[in-house]
Amino acid sequence: MESRQEFLKIFSINLRNILEKLNVEYDKLQEIRLRAGGPLLITWDGREYFVRKTGEITLNREESYLVEKKELLETIEYMANYSLYAFEDEIRKGYLTIQGGHRIGIAGKIITEGGSIRCVKHISFLNIRLSHQIKGCADFVLPHLISQGEICHTLIISPPRCGKTTLLRDLVRQISNGTSYYPGSTVGVVDERSEIGGSYMGIPQNDLGIRTDVLDCCPKAEGMMMLIRSMSPSVIAVDEVGDYRDIRAIESVIYCGCKLLATVHGASIEDVKRKPLLQKLVLERVFERYVVLHNHKHVGQVKAIFDDRGTDILAGEEVC
Numbered sequence: 001m002e003s004r005q006e007f008l009k010i011f012s013i014n015l016r017n018i019l020e021k022l023n024v025e026y027d028k029l030q031e032i033r034l035r036a037g038g039p040l041l042i043t044w045d046g047r048e049y050f051v052r053k054t055g056e057i058t059l060n061r062e063e064s065y066l067v068e069k070k071e072l073l074e075t076i077e078y079m080a081n082y083s084l085y086a087f088e089d090e091i092r093k094g095y096l097t098i099q100g101g102h103r104i105g106i107a108g109k110i111i112t113e114g115g116s117i118r119c120v121k122h123i124s125f126l127n128i129r130l131s132h133q134i135k136g137c138a139d140f141v142l143p144h145l146i147s148q149g150e151i152c153h154t155l156i157i158s159p160p161r162c163g164k165t166t167l168l169r170d171l172v173r174q175i176s177n178g179t180s181y182y183p184g185s186t187v188g189v190v191d192e193r194s195e196i197g198g199s200y201m202g203i204p205q206n207d208l209g210i211r212t213d214v215l216d217c218c219p220k221a222e223g224m225m226m227l228i229r230s231m232s233p234s235v236i237a238v239d240e241v242g243d244y245r246d247i248r249a250i251e252s253v254i255y256c257g258c259k260l261l262a263t264v265h266g267a268s269i270e271d272v273k274r275k276p277l278l279q280k281l282v283l284e285r286v287f288e289r290y291v292v293l294h295n296h297k298h299v300g301q302v303k304a305i306f307d308d309r310g311t312d313i314l315a316g317e318e319v320c
Contacts, residue, residue: 007100011078012071012072018040018051018053018055018065022051022055023055024044024045024057025044027134029044029130030042030043030046031128034067034071034125036072036125038066038067039066040065040066046162050063069124073123075126079098097194097198097199097217100205101194101205102131102198103128103129103194104126104128106125107127108125109122131205133166133206134166135170137167138171139174141305142175142179144291145291147288151182152287152288153259153288154288154289154290156293157263157265157267157268157272157293158292158293159267161295162301163295163301164263164293165195165239165263168196168261169206171237172187172208172209173212175187176208176209177210177211185211185234186213186232186235187209187234188212188213188215188227188233188236188258189208189212189214190218190220190223190224190236190238191217192238192239194217195239196214196239197216199214202216220238221245224249225252228256235260235261236260237260237261238260240265241263241264242265242277246277247280247281267292267294268292269306285308289313290304291304292304
């Protein structure tokens with residue numbers, strides 16, 4: 001309850017009063033959407049709902065509370081502690097990370113200079129993505145990612161909002177701390193968008209384990225190489241790989257003897273194969289495990305785990 005109250009302080013007073021009345025399980029609240037003049041929306045347990053002025057949720061758009069521009073601007077001021085200038089670099093990237101590890105997506109009028117984004121003005125759209133740490137959510141998966149005492153190179157494949165980052169976060173924590181069947185290893189995390197560790201002022205707000213080092217707000221490709229050169233990790237973890245630089249860095253990680261944990265958007269290995277840059281890694285069997293998630297029954301549900309040959313290693317086993 002205390003963390004919920006702290007989180008709600010980032011909203012304007014009026015929105016705070018509405019959201020305090022939400023009769024939903026806070027741990028399943030994934031997103032809150034604010035659009036100037038638009039309906040107040042939340043994503044709860046994988047499904048989208050409108051919010052009435054009374055705080056009740058509804059599927060009827062006509063009953064939704066409409067967010068006023070002044071409420072959105074007041075919320076932005078609270079989020080940035082009245083100093084947007086201090087968060088200028090983050091805002092240029094389109095998001096802001098606040099205490100607790102929650103990430104605020106920002107959209108509005110983009111001002112460019114020399115082909116680069118200089119600032120975002122007239123911010124009119126916010127997507128508040130809540131950071132929830134679910135300790136133990138990797139209990140089922142981790143044993144399947146270990147072969148001959150070592151972590152396998154693993155790619156987590158998941159559509160949006162299916163818990164891939166949450167799973168990756170708990171895998172990092174357990175690998176770092178060690179378990180009854182696996183001794184702890186040094187883990188390096190490249191947290192480009194502050195979603196894995198949820199760092200605030202450089203300190204991870206989420207528990208990533210006792211042997212974990214974090215590069216916050218660092219591009220994945222550069223970060224992976226920095227960790228290899230300076231921190232000697234046994235395992236490197238990154239979220240949402242995909243561009244050319246990421247792929248080149250992944251190859252370097254593999255050749256340096258580090259194990260890799262990564263995530264990518266998709267619904268199957270076939271989806272990954274359709275991505276030209278990732279296709280090469282799949283065909284060369286770089287990844288030794290593929291964890292496929294979906295949310296048909298609940299967020300973070302494991303659909304299948306495949307080895308490098310595409311064999312489902314959970315065949316005949318009940319998935320969680």
